[in-house]
Amino acid sequence: MNLKDTLPEYNSQAETQRILHWIDGSPQHFAELMDVFFDGNTRKNQYAAGIMIHCIDRWDFLITPYIEKLILNLRSDGLHDAIKRNTVRVLQNIExxxxxxxxxxxxxxxxxxxxxxxxxxxxxxxxxxxxxxxxxxxxxxxxxxxxxxxxxxxxxxxxxxxxxxxxx
The missing domain is CATH 1.20.960 (Mitochondrial Import Receptor Subunit Tom20; Chain A)
Structure with missing residues (x-):
């Protein structure tokens, strides 16, 4: 699946579950999600941020390679609240x-x-x-x-x- 092209712009519970099932703890699949998360400032980034939370709740080890990039991304100008909120939410529970x-x-x-x-x-x-x-x-x-x-x-x-x- 090419998540960048298939991720919808609007949140859908069914779509979220389908993507979580596809990721299923896979670092490679999670990397595709994180590529969308870090790619600009669109509705897709915000949706990816919400899915990221669900992934980390299930497979917290997936976030480790992205900790520095998450923190440095918070320094970006004009970040949507959803990106900031979900990032600090993840960071509050990890080392x-x-x-x-x-x-x-x-x-x-x-x-x-x-x-x-x-x-x-x-x-x-x-x-x-x-x-x-x-x-x-x-x-x-x-x-x-x-x-x-x-x-x-x-x-x-x-x-x-x-x-x-x-x-x-």
Whole structure:
């Protein structure tokens, strides 16, 4: 299957299941999905991002070769929220190579501090930063400051995750 040509532009549960069945843990098939994910900024990229999440939920080992590219892609201008959201969602649950910690922390602090950023992107970013505080305890102070500052003005989802992090 040539996923780049056959992936529809709009999300369909049946199509998602068909693609997941085709990928079935195959690194080669997953590579085709990731080619679509990284190819520009279209509806197909957004749809590929959603399928990527389903794949990583089932076969988390597939994402390892793409960690650096995922993080560096977050520095791209004009990324759609779906790309950012699904990327940080994946990154919050995997081990990040040490040489990428600084870049990722910078990106996540930028998302977290941006008043116009979508709530889900902020929530996943705060989790990533919280994960990084295991290696860099000095990040806790800055994270707590931002969370406390934004806490009264954010959504219930933000406050729930922030509350759990602040209690630690």
């Amino acid at each position: 990040i190579p040490e040489d990428l910690h600084g870049i990722l922390a910078e990106i996540c602090f930028t998302y977290l501090s941006n008043p116009t950023e979508a709530v889900a992107i902020k929530v996943f970013s705060m989790t990533i930063i919280d994960n990084l505080t295991q290696f860099y305890p000095e990040l806790k102070e800055e994270l707590h400051f931002i969370l406390e500052e934004q806490f009264p003005f954010q959504s219930a989802g933000f406050r729930s995750r922030a509350g759990k992090i602040l209690k630690k």
